[in-house]
Amino acid sequence: MSPDAGDAAQRVVLTGDGPLLLEGPVEVELPDGTTARSERPVVALCVCRRSAIHPWCDTSHRRRARRKPPEENA
Structure with a gap:
């Protein structure tokens, strides 16, 4: 984006x-x-690369198993 x-x-x-x-609207340049482009007032961009509609988020990140923190030894 230019400074002006x-x-x-x-x-x-x-x-x-x-x-x-x-905050939209936004235009995203893809690697290819x-x-x-999205005209929505708020746009969710996928950063996990699991979305079927990349670059937009489809909440696929929610299906990823989360690691539990290691148990602390007392």
Whole structure:
């Protein structure tokens, strides 16, 4: 994005082990050079690469088994 693209900062929300939330509309450039565009007010971008509708999140990250923290020895 060029420096003169606008004065307002784009808001990005990191959700831990879920998607990356962006205030929309957004246009995403994919590795193959194509672009995906969403006009939604909030867009969830997949960061786990499990989504069937990548780059958009389809909540596939929720099906991943979570590791339990190691038991502490007293």
